[in-house]
Amino acid sequence: MLKKDLTEYNFPEDLKGMSVKELELLSVNIRDFLISSVAKTGGHLASNLGAVELTVALHKVFDVPRDKIVWDVGHQTYVHKILTGRADQFDTLRQLGGISGFPKRQESPADVFDSGHSSTSISAAMGLAEARDLRGGTENIIAVIGDGAMTGGAAFEGMNNAGMRKTRMIVVLNDNAMSISQNTGSIARHLRRLRASQRYQDMKASVKKNIIRVPGVGDTLYSGLEHAKDLIHYAVVNECIFEALGFHYYGPVDGHSIVELTRILENSKRFNEPILLHVVTTKGKGYRNAELNPQRFHGIGPFKPETGQAVSAAAGPSYSKVAGETLVRLAEEDERVVSITAAMTDGTGLTPFAERFPKRFFDVGIAEQHAVSFSAGLALGGLRPFVCIYSSFLQRAYDQLVMDIGMQRLPVVFLIDRAGCVGQDGETHHGVFDLSYLTAIPGMTVLAPSSGTELMRMMKYALAAGDGPVAIRYPRGVAGEDIFPEVFAAPDEAKGFRLKRGAELVILSVGTMGPLALSAAELLKADGTAAQTVDVKTVKPLDTKMLASIGRKGLPVLTIEDNVITGGYGQDVQAFFSQGGYANRVHAMGWPDEFVGQGGTAELMAAYGLTAEAAYAHARALLGK
Ligand SMILES: Cc1ncc(C[n+]2csc(CCOP(=O)(O)OP(=O)(O)O)c2C)c(N)n1
CATH class of the missing domain: 3.40.50.970 (Thiamin diphosphate (ThDP)-binding fold, Pyr/PP domains)
Known part of the structure; x- marks a missing residue:
């Protein structure tokens, strides 16, 4: 029974009893939900629109979290999140404290592997599969990887190994011919050829060979299958890179056909060896603006759903x-x-x-x-x-x-x-x-x-x-105007640093932390403290002449950088002073020794004490005020 609101379902259980027709209608509802929701929060829209039926079919056929789906890059997991009980949290997608735009193990047992960078899914899935086999487990392990991510060498390292070991695992290759832009390279060309191949052949023999090997139940399974006559078709191509790597290749399959997908996925469960299912999808499917311009809708800020136009324009060139x-x-x-x-x-x-x-x-x-x-x-x-x-x-x-x-x-x-x-x-x-x-x-x-x-x-x-x-x-976002009087000079020609008369403290800000340093200096000035600000343009080699002149005066130093403190500029400055025998006190501001989560940049900086007010407080503490 279809419900009005996606949040009313008890997913993934509710999927199990749905007919193909209902799953198709559900896919339409999911698309509408994705478009209106991402229009508000921003996010990876086109990849998710293209993966709706595939994800619905995966959750219909497999039993998550018992079966494990490893998503490559992980930017296409919005539908997976909806189908594992997180539809009601989509207003918080990618926001501070909200659900992530990528799989997160902490968020749900359905997310088995954290990702964000590409081409790792096959290796991680292989590890899960080998661990299962050593444990004597029976769950299915599936890696879902895009044709773009398939151009990353690590994907082939995984296939090379799994193909040789004959690891029981399923790789679903979601081929939309797009990376962020048009996919390029020989792999993309090879996939084009596989897609174009019309030579389908019954895979009965191959299924038999593999199913027979399933201990205990092989024979029964096979005869059941043979009678059911629902065997998958696969393209016979003279060369298939995945077969050369030891995988069984099946496809191409229409990645928007629930019938085709559920059938091929159901059959793939019965394999005892690594198999690759080549699924063909359309990036941005079902939303005209995204289909026409999948690159723009790959990752997008808030937009107006009717027109696809951005809600706010950038304030200047990035x-x-x-x-x-x-x-x-x-x-x-x-x-x-x-x-x-x-x-x-x-x-x-x-x-x-x-x-x-x-x-x-x-x-x-x-x-x-x-x-x-x-x-x-x-x-x-x-x-x-x-x-x-x-x-x-x-x-x-x-x-x-x-x-x-x-x-x-x-x-x-x-x-x-x-x-x-x-x-x-x-x-x-x-x-x-x-x-x-x-x-x-x-x-x-x-x-x-x-x-x-x-x-x-x-x-x-x-x-x-x-x-x-x-x-x-340099950072994401708008490039600001010059705010410091000195212009960049080659590191070996950089001279002219002079300590200002009366300076009580020096603030060394790296690159775009300049405005923060200037605001902190303003706050200090209002308090009667003279701080000298320096725009650190060259992080390495260290400007030892400048540091030595600060060192000789023994002035306290505050460093500010948009980098982790560990191994950053501030620690280099600290090392310079201590190894040079200078007694300057240094406080290094930057990101702490932890993985900083998602949120607006300003929000995160405030949450982690990277603000002018915090800099002001640290400066005063350095001065013993
Ligand atoms: C190591 C790495 N480099 C670059 C990226 C940026 N990136 C994110 S998604 C993507 C394209 C992925 O294409 P594909 O796997 O085909 O997925 P699609 O979005 O087309 O569904 C790229 C280049 C990344 N996530 N990781």
């Missing part, structure tokens, strides 16, 4: 836009400039570059490790690569940063977008570790602009420098 436009200008002047993205062309502002210089632009797929080693090769080949990756995704490529770039002192420029707190995407996406992980690499120059113009100056410098890697990190 750092990403400044970076992309500057890169076009640099490339016009210097033909060695090339740019690389790992499936984030638009997010990193590279669309104008891709259009203007298609041959010098590389979208390598969701493959950050490859992107970094590839850029090492490009640099060795005489080019000047600018690698544009979000801070949290660059974590993937740490060894490549250390060995392939840092150790070899290659002139690669990293444009590290979404550095610092990113807001609603939460702990998987906050870029709060980069200052720590980058400054640990010998020879890496690490810069943090405090305005859009500073970013431009830094990019120009990075191209001209050319004697080692340069990382420039």
Whole structure:
């Protein structure tokens, strides 16, 4: 029986008794709910709209939480959340204290693996399956992975291993031909061919071979199946990469047909070996605006459902836009400039570059490790690569940063977008570790602009420098105006720091923490305390001349950074003073040693004491006031 409101169901139990017709009508209701709900909160709409029938069928066929579904990236789990009793919490989606836009084990037993970064589902599902087998369990383990996430090398590491071990697990490949933008690469081409293949064949023989192996019940199951004649069809293609990796391949299947999906999923349960079900879906399905522009509706802020228009417009160009436009200008002047993205062309502002210089632009797929080693090769080949990756995704490529770039002192420029707190995407996406992980690499120059113009100056410098890697990190959102009088100068030319007469304390703010530092200084001034503010543009190498002159005066120092305190700029300053024998007191402000959750950036900063008021209080404490 269909109910008026999704919150009235007792999901997933209520799904079990529903007919195909009812499941189809339910899917329509879920779509309406998704559109009106995400229009208010923002979120990953297009991917979820495309996965409605697939998720309904998964929950109809499998018994969650006993059976385990591991969602790759996890941005497409809204329907799964609705079908596991969380529809009533959707007004809190991605908000401070609300439900997450990604699977969270803490949130529900139905969420078995926390994700946010791509291509990990097959490995995690394989681990769950091998653990089940060692325990003698019988539950089904399913990984759901998109064609975009399938371009990540880690997915193949998992398949390589599971295929060899013949691990009993199901991989559902949700193929909508889209990553965030059009999916690229040979895997995408291969999937296109599989999709186009019309040569279906009865999979009876294959089912028999596999079912017969199910201990105890194989024979009975098979004869039941043979009579039922509901065997899955599969495309016979001359080459199928998944079969070469040891998986049974079935598909392509219409990912919007509840009948097809439930049948293939039901049959897949009976396999005793790894199988991959190739499901074809349409990103944004059922909402015209999203179908027409799936990229824009991949991740979107609040919008008007009738028109698809954003509720509020940005107050100015973002750092990403400044970076992309500057890169076009640099490339016009210097033909060695090339740019690389790992499936984030638009997010990193590279669309104008891709259009203007298609041959010098590389979208390598969701493959950050490859992107970094590839850029090492490009640099060795005489080019000047600018690698544009979000801070949290660059974590993937740490060894490549250390060995392939840092150790070899290659002139690669990293444009590290979404550095610092990113807001609603939460702990998987906050870029709060980069200052720590980058400054640990010998020879890496690490810069943090405090305005859009500073970013431009830094990019120009990075191209001209050319004697080692340069990382420039900047946050999500609007690039501000210059707020400090000093403009960026090359680290070795940076001079001219003078302690102001009468300064009682120095506030060193990194990059975009500048406004916070200036407000704190204002509060202190009102209290009769003279604080000198410094815009720290170069995080590494440390400005030792400046620090030594502060050290000699013994002034207390407050540092503020949009990074974890551990291993950040503040701790480098502390180490400089203590190792240099200076007695300055230092208080380091930044993110604490914990995974910071989701919420508005300002809300989170307030919750974690990254405010002008908190800075004022710390400053006074340093001065013993
Ligand atoms: C390691 C990593 N790099 C980049 C991203 C950003 N990202 C999130 S979803 C996505 C596209 C995923 O495409 P697909 O798996 O096909 O899912 P779809 O949204 O099309 O359903 C990308 C690139 C990420 N989550 N993780």
